[in-house]
Amino acid sequence: MCSSPSWIQIPQDAYLVVVEMLDEILIQVVISIVEIITSIPFGAFLIAFGSIIYPPTGNKLGKYCLFLGLFLFTINQISHF
Amino acid sequence: MSGFDPFTIEQTIETFSSYIISILESILPVLIILAFVTSNIALIFGGITYLVDYNEENGKRIIFRSLIVLILMMNIFPYPLDNEQPETGIQTDIIPITSYITSYLLFTFGALSLIVFIGNLGLFLIEADLKRKKNLKKSIICLLCVLLPLGFKFPKMPIWLW
Numbered sequence: 208m209c210s211s212p213s214w215i216q217i218p219q220d221a222y223l224v225v226v227e228m229l230d231e232i233l234i235q236v237v238i239s240i241v242e243i244i245t246s247i248p249f250g251a252f253l254i255a256f257g258s259i260i261y262p263p264t265g266n267k268l269g270k271y272c273l274f275l276g277l278f279l280f281t282i283n284q285i286s287h288f
Numbered sequence: 289m290s291g292f293d294p295f296t297i298e299q300t301i302e303t304f305s306s307y308i309i310s311i312l313e314s315i316l317p318v319l320i321i322l323a324f325v326t327s328n329i330a331l332i333f334g335g336i337t338y339l340v341d342y343n344e345e346n347g348k349r350i351i352f353r354s355l356i357v358l359i360l361m362m363n364i365f366p367y368p369l370d371n372e373q374p375e376t377g378i379q380t381d382i383i384p385i386t387s388y389i390t391s392y393l394l395f396t397f398g399a400l401s402l403i404v405f406i407g408n409l410g411l412f413l414i415e416a417d418l419k420r421k422k423n424l425k426k427s428i429i430c431l432l433c434v435l436l437p438l439g440f441k442f443p444k445m446p447i448w449l450w
Binding site for chain 2 (some may be wrong): 231236239240246248251256261262265273277280
């Protein structure tokens with residue numbers, strides 16, 4: 208527990224209010240990150256990146272990028288209906 | 289507690305995420321064109337190694353990979369070989385250059401495979417041999433590989449205007 212000095216007047220539930228603020232900010236940040244990752248532009252970006260890397264070298268990373276991009280495209284298609 | 293506004297923080301986070309998405313969208317056309325060019329170059333080099341070199345397996349694999357990627361990309365994104373300008377926000381300055389590059393490369397590869405095909409056909413007619421039969425098969429496969437990404441529609445080449 209962090210003990211405040213006695214000469215500063217802080218309400219007793221200030222700690223709880225700060226925790227709630229941080230909670231809300233964290234939840235919004237996580238939601239926005241998930242929205243960015245599951246959006247169509249990110250899927251198109253993944254497909255383009257994978258198709259740059261995959262054909263000449265045959266990397267595993269490029270292959271999985273392609274699969275993930277296709278997966279994101281299908282998810283967005285399903286959510287439209 | 290009046291100093292904290294959850295609404296403004298929400299707004300700033302939303303604007304930031306939309307900013308990141310707009311950056312991705314602005315990068316996309318360049319990446320798509322790069323992907324088309326690299327997959328075409330990979331197809332051509334794989335075809336040349338498949339035709340000429342002794343280790344055919346590598347060339348076959350490269351052809352297979354690049355064909356899969358090209359077909360997938362053709363179905364998802366607008367193909368830059370089309371002479372008509374697609375309407376999906378891709379920058380119009382880059383498309384003709386890439387279409388010329390890819391069509392030149394594909395036509396050189398097609399000409400090479402045609403030359404190999406005709407030469408091996410003549411040699412096969414003179415003296416039938418298993419090796420020549422194999423070479424014939426290879427050159428036919430390479431011709432088909434050229435025709436597939438072109439989509440059987442031939443772009444306007446500047447060669448034909450000369």
